[in-house]
Amino acid sequence: MVVGLLRCPQSGVHCLSSHLYRITSAQNPIYSSVKGLAYRRKPSQSFSTSAKCLSEALERTRNIGIIAHIDAGKTTTTERMLFYSGFTRRIGDVDEGSTVTDFLPAERARGITIQSAAITFHWPPGEVDGGLTAHDQTLPRSAVPHTVNLIDTPGHADFTFEVMRSLRILDGAVCILDGVAGVEAQTEQVWHQASTYQIPRIIYINKLDRDGAAFGRTVREVSSRLNVYPAVCQIPWFENGNESFIGIADAVHLQALRWHAGEDGRTPKMVSLSQLDAQEQPLAQELRRARIALVELLSEYDEFIVEKFFDCNEDHLAVSPADITESLRRCVLEPTCRVVPIFAGASFRNMGVQPLLDAVVNFLPSPPEAPDPEVSIDGVKGGLRGLLSGDLIVQQSEKASAASKGKSSKKQKSGSPLDAKDAMSKLHSCALAFKVVNDAKRGVLVYVRVYSGSLDRNSLLFNTNLHVSERAPRLLKMYANDAVEVDSIPAGHIGVVVGLKHARTGDTLVSYAGNKATPPEPLNTLQLRPIDVPPPVFFTSVEPHSLSEEKRMQDALALLLREDPSLHVTVDEESGQTLLSGMGELHLEIARDRLINDLRAKASMGRIEIGYRETVLGASSTVTKIFDKEIAGRRGKAGCTALVEPFDTEDASHVASEDTILAETNDGNRIIIQAPGLQVDYSSRDGGKTSPFLPPGLDLAGFRTAFQNGALAALARGPNFTFPMHKTQVTLTLDPAEHLFSNETTTSALSAAARQATAAALRDVVSNAGTVMMEPVMNVVISVDEASLGSVVHDISSSRGGHIVSLDEDVPLSATDTSPAPGTARNEDSLSPIDPTRVYAPLDPFETPSVGVEVPMSRAQPRTISAKVPLKEMVGYLKHLRSLTAGRGTFVMSVDRFETMSAQRQKAVLAELRGGF
Known part of the structure; x- marks a missing residue:
């Protein structure tokens, strides 16, 4: 074996290898010797046009x-x-x-x-x-x-x-x-x-x-x-x-x-x-x-x-x-x-x-x-390699055909596997926008990972999330905050697109042969690894210095939201305040710095508050509302019946009847949409999503989305304390004979009717069973040294109203932040635990006996405290923990669940909130 130290002639930097000794010369080609095998590499030869060499480079x-x-x-x-x-x-x-x-x-x-x-x-x-010969296969990768x-x-x-x-x-x-x-x-x-x-x-x-x-x-x-x-x-x-x-x-x-x-x-x-x-x-x-x-x-x-x-x-x-x-x-x-x-x-x-x-x-x-990334196309999930080979498209077509089985033969023809595979062959590139950054000099930078094909400069990109098309005028290869302009980004690489006006973090971008603005169905529904954003638990008010600065502030907030989807912006209806929500204190502090210092918004932020929730204590009576108003110069009329009742998130089972169109859980609430007598026609082109009872131009998907959005809008504001609702089930019922009014019934009217009916049912609960506030309870994992263990445990259990779950045990944090995409991850919790005593590990210096006595290992390692604590008590806890542990303590936390507050605690929190404003 030849052992040596490599020195790169271009950079003069030494690198290590136990197999290779490279002899360099400024005039001669580079020669290498590995176990007696030599090869020659021509430094000036270009292989950029060879598909084989592109594959080798990948x-x-x-x-x-x-x-x-x-x-x-x-x-x-x-x-x-x-x-x-x-x-x-x-x-x-x-x-x-x-x-x-x-x-x-x-x-x-x-x-x-x-x-x-x-x-x-x-x-x-x-x-x-690609300038390496076949003999180079014997070289170590390094x-x-x-x-x-x-x-x-x-x-x-x-x-x-x-x-x-x-x-x-x-x-x-x-x-x-x-x-x-x-x-x-x-x-x-x-x-x-x-x-x-x-x-x-x-x-x-x-x-x-x-x-x-x-x-x-x-x-x-x-x-x-x-x-x-x-x-x-x-x-x-x-x-x-x-x-x-x-x-x-x-x-x-x-x-x-x-x-x-x-x-x-x-x-x-x-x-x-x-x-x-x-x-x-x-x-x-x-x-x-x-x-x-x-x-x-x-x-x-x-x-x-x-x-x-x-x-x-x-x-x-x-x-x-x-x-x-x-x-x-x-x-x-x-x-x-x-x-x-x-x-x-x-x-x-x-x-x-x-x-x-x-x-x-x-x-x-x-x-x-690398592991095959998960993709979704028109509701059918699978791997990216299955998409590129056309198998996933065939599955989607077969699913659509099965939905219309026994119906019109025209439907089966329009969704044939041959047409789907032909559409797949024209897919030019597929990329994921995994990060959006606002650069002061270059503008908005969209970081993309290209999964297939090649993303070229000036190509037309279709955003499958927003259903808009944008050109990619400039492409960059990033080196931290420096960049080099390139003509294309090949598959498997990471690059930056400059000049996109709509792309957000998590959007899927595809380009189609012929630079067509919209790819054919079902490619326009392609999704690459979406992220479930956890709900924010901290919020703060944002106020512009003057009315003239409000638009600039809103534009800056829109840029922040494009960069970081875990931030949320809402407007309080009563006070008119703009509220910015985030994942933690430091998160909001950084957002404030970015807003004021980097984006130059002339605004001020209030103190950091906690996002409480509100829940119902009983069921409401059935409430029917008819919306009848003019919307944007067009008359809209629709009706809806709503029933509100408590919802147990741990028992989310719902036996769907034949009248149930939607039963979905969203942010701890459950929305059920029922439409008795709404006959579904499966002979339509989109796979059975219309009904003869729906007005012209309105399909079943549009109706369902309108009702769902109306209910979500009502649940976003509680009837008593104005906090978002939680653990609440809303059942919306549509009677085609009483709630539909021909051409006057639009999606906007349906959404407004659902919102009014849900809000009225919530007000009915207040007058009967009532509502109560809920507060976020956190899973907290604290690492401290042995000397500080007692004082920290006492502080958590007595002063902060929390309870200790375990000491020095591996209690996983809430799945809020780590929930896997369906079918993509193995369940690590089901794997058998490993005995550390059977694992090889060299002795540490402190494990050697000193004066005949071995130092206990437990004294040398930090102690771990797992606890559940109300979030209100964890605001500003880091400074307090450092004072208790002489600066050695650290902690992480995640949302465990929302718990109902006692009457005494609710009264104290409300008094503090009202005093704060």
């Missing part, structure tokens, strides 16, 4: 994200990746505010990541083209330049939605753990979120240079709290066994890397196993144990490695690094396999980042290897 592409708890070192690790890849010439520092990916003023001021940043670089440094599209995500719990919208377009992820704190609460949350999209992951244990770092304990926590089998690929190298962290030992290649303190980390010293035997005998023995444990673990999940093990006469050390690497890759890419590679380092000290980059290239998937 295979050498990695779309990855960095996920972790806040302050685990995500941005610091990203900065080192950019430096070693040659993208930057200096290392940015989070404390100095000089990082590339944290470029917003609010990020640099607070030292945290708020907005996920996309950046592209190459590893190893060099150009990714020896061939790859394009890495990296996304640095936030770690704070308030920006969970920012993490979610970035995760769904990733092919792989690097989960960074703090070697001192171990697996923290927010780490568990983002880990489960990544599991909903079946994203392959590797783990990097950071900050091993700090006092109290415990690699072995963190590995055991990975098995117990994340419920996966850690495959320890690297172990830390502490000088003399228990002194400072100086490097890592690689269990795959049976060698060690040592970095020198104070240097930039480009040139670590490679040490072979035989040299370790002479210099660091305990580390060499531990490295052998790590290799044996790694081969044994892989043998349980990969038959190929078992064969290699027997070919090597059952010698764990004789199995080649290439075989172990391929086995690890198969395990990582297999969705049902629970093996996750573990790596070690200290990014701030410039240790361990280059091997981590090699691991990204070696183990994480390329776009063709």
Whole structure:
């Protein structure tokens, strides 16, 4: 084996490889030698027009994200990746505010990541083209330049939605753990979120240079709290066994890397196993144990490695690094396999980042290897590959044909599979707008992930969510806040479209052959991985400084909503105030900073309030309302009957009768629409969605949407306390003979009638059974040290009215933020737990006996408190927690449910709210 240090001639940056030694010359072509096999690469040859080479370039592409708890070192690790890849010439520092990916003023001021940043670089440094010969298939992946599209995500719990919208377009992820704190609460949350999209992951244990770092304990926590089998690929190298962290030992290649303190980390010293035997005998023995444990673990999940093990006469050390690497890759890419590679380092000290980059290239998937993303087309769900092959279109056509079976033969002809496949063949590109950013210089930037075809400049994009078409005048390849203009963005890559006026976060964009404005059915209903936005629990008032500034403020708020769909803007009908709602205190603070400082809106924001709810205590009587008014110069007339009653969200079963048109749960409320005697005609072209009783031009879908929107509008404002309704069931009934009035009945009139009937039924409840306020109760997970445990538990249970659920147990956060898309994620809760005592983990320095007494491990790790606390008591809790724990405590929380308030507590809250205004 040839061991060497690579140096890229273009950037002068050193990168590591255990297989390849590259000899460079300014005049000669580049030659490489791998196990006696040489190849030649022509640096000037272009392969941009070759479909085969485009496919090879796509295979050498990695779309990855960095996920972790806040302050685990995500941005610091990203900065080192950019430096070693040659993208930057200096290392940015989070404390100095000089990082590339944290470029917003609010990020640099607070030292945290708020907005996920996309950046592209190459590893190893060099150009990714098709100019490699067939012999290059024998090279390790980490020896061939790859394009890495990296996304640095936030770690704070308030920006969970920012993490979610970035995760769904990733092919792989690097989960960074703090070697001192171990697996923290927010780490568990983002880990489960990544599991909903079946994203392959590797783990990097950071900050091993700090006092109290415990690699072995963190590995055991990975098995117990994340419920996966850690495959320890690297172990830390502490000088003399228990002194400072100086490097890592690689269990795959049976060698060690040592970095020198104070240097930039480009040139670590490679040490072979035989040299370790002479210099660091305990580390060499531990490295052998790590290799044996790694081969044994892989043998349980990969038959190929078992064969290699027997070919090597059952010698764990004789199995080649290439075989172990391929086995690890198969395990990582297999969705049902629970093996996750573990790596070690200290990014701030410039240790361990280059091997981590090699691991990204070696183990994480390329776009063709990534899990098939879920798509939905006209209500039929499936995989993207099934869509591109035409199978999903055929399923949709068969479903439509089944709905009209026995009816008109004309319907069956219009939805034939041959026509559907022909329409599919003309699909030019399909992309997902996963993020919208307002840039002061370039305008609105729409970040897209292209899933099929090629998104070209000036192509006409159809938005399947908004049903509008827009041209893409400019395309960019983003490097954090810098950009390079390109002519097209190929499939599997991430880019930016400049100049779109309507696209929002989560919209699906498609282009069709011939630059047609609207694709044919059913392609105009295509949806790529929609996100369920959790309900906001904090709100604040926003007021313009003058009436002349109101339009500017509304435009700025509209931009904020395009960027961040987890923000909501509503207008209070009584006071006329504009209310901005968000996921947390910090979330709203950042929104205020963006609104006033970045978007230059002349407005002021009130204090942060809590979003309460209102619910009914009993059923109303049946109320009928007839709407009869002129709307926009046209007379509208329609009727509706409404019945309101309590709704148990835990028992959401509803036996649908033949008259039930809709039974749907929305934000904790249930809406049932019934239309006795409304005969459905299945011979129509759209698959049975009309009725002879409906007025001309009004189909069943339009009627259903109108009634549903009317009920939702009434439920948005409670009859007694003006808070949105919760746990309320509304049954709307349409009598065609009494509630429909020929051409005078429009969708607007139906919606208004449903709203008036629902509001009247709610007022009827107030006069009879009454309503009561509900408050959000949070799932709170607090991490503290042993000394502060008692005071924090006492504060939660006595002063804040909460109750402790558990101590040091893995209680998952609410599924509000981690609910998977249907059919896309395996149920991790159903998997059998892993015994940490059976997992290999090297001994930590603090685990060695001192004066004959071993330090208990529980004293070294933080204690975890799981509790349920009313949200009102958690406002401003972070400052209080830090004062109780001397700055060491952290917590994350998510909405658990809304609970009914006692009369005494409701009276106190109302008095405070009225006094506040």
